[in-house]
Amino acid sequence: DAGVIQSPRHEVTEMGQEVTLRCKPISGHNSLFWYRQTMMRGLELLIYFNNNVPIDDSGMPEDRFSAKMPNASFSTLKIQPSEPRDSAVYFCASSLLAGEFTDTQYFGPGTRLTVL
Amino acid sequence: EDQVTQSPEALRLQEGESSSLNCSYTVSGLRGLFWYRQDPGKGPEFLFTLYSAGEEKEKERLKATLTKKESFLHITAPKPEDSATYLCAVYQVYSGGGADGLTFGKGTHLIIQP
Numbered sequence: 528d529a530g531v532i533q534s535p536r537h538e539v540t541e542m543g544q545e546v547t548l549r550c551k552p553i554s555g556h557n558s559l560f561w562y563r564q565t566m567m568r569g570l571e572l573l574i575y576f577n578n579n580v581p582i583d584d585s586g587m588p589e590d591r592f593s594a595k596m597p598n599a600s601f602s603t604l605k606i607q608p609s610e611p612r613d614s615a616v617y618f619c620a621s622s623l624l625a626g627e628f629t630d631t632q633y634f635g636p637g638t639r640l641t642v643l
Numbered sequence: 644e645d646q647v648t649q650s651p652e653a654l655r656l657q658e659g660e661s662s663s664l665n666c667s668y669t670v671s672g673l674r675g676l677f678w679y680r681q682d683p684g685k686g687p688e689f690l691f692t693l694y695s696a697g698e699e700k701e702k703e704r705l706k707a708t709l710t711k712k713e714s715f716l717h718i719t720a721p722k723p724e725d726s727a728t729y730l731c732a733v734y735q736v737y738s739g740g741g742a743d744g745l746t747f748g749k750g751t752h753l754i755i756q757p
Contacts, residue, residue, distance in 0.1 A: 572745060632745070
């Protein structure tokens with residue numbers, strides 16, 4: 528299996544631009560998670576989906592952030608408009624069991640976002 | 644208030660020098676504690692899940708233990724390839740609102756010198 532796939536790996540954009548991050552979970556996995564990692568705050572959960580349905584988005588920092596999962600093999604995290612403080616590494620993770628946080632999460636390689 | 648605290652922030656060891664990393668937590672209703680390894684430029688890689696106090700798990704040179712307030716990741720006779728950042732995360736069930744999910748510590752950056 529190819530594991531969790533994220534694209535792009537690196538994104539540099541200017542303040543105010545729209546940014547879309549993409550994730551393909553491991554085939555057959557039923558939960559998908561979006562995390563953000565910074566030096567100051569560490570790894571933080573933004574939102575997660577069970578069976579393509581958003582369950583909890585309370586970690587999303589602002590209305591500028593939105594996430595979708597139109598099908599079991601694809602999810603997007605969009606930031607519009609982007610701001611310099613959004614600069615971070617964004618990780619997508621998936622797990623086999625839906626609704627069970629004790630199940631192992633498999634992380635993608637991350638997207639390093641820089642907002643100038 | 645930090646619910647998961649890892650110490651030390653950084654640790655430099657000589658090859659073969661055993662040591663322990665600490666993860667202390669203040670959450671209630673712990674459902675699971677996780678250890679991950681993260682290499683530079685990569686996503687976290689799962690190592691262990693511990694569910695209850697007294698539980699221990701081992702994998703090669705690593706051994707994870709859990710008490711009611713903390714977990715230790717013991718590294719025995721480490722090699723340079725064990726150099727990485729080790730992350731601890733807890734899963735708790737929130738009562739009265741709040742988001743379920745994993746809460747991560749900031750990690751311990753481990754360097755093993757040959």
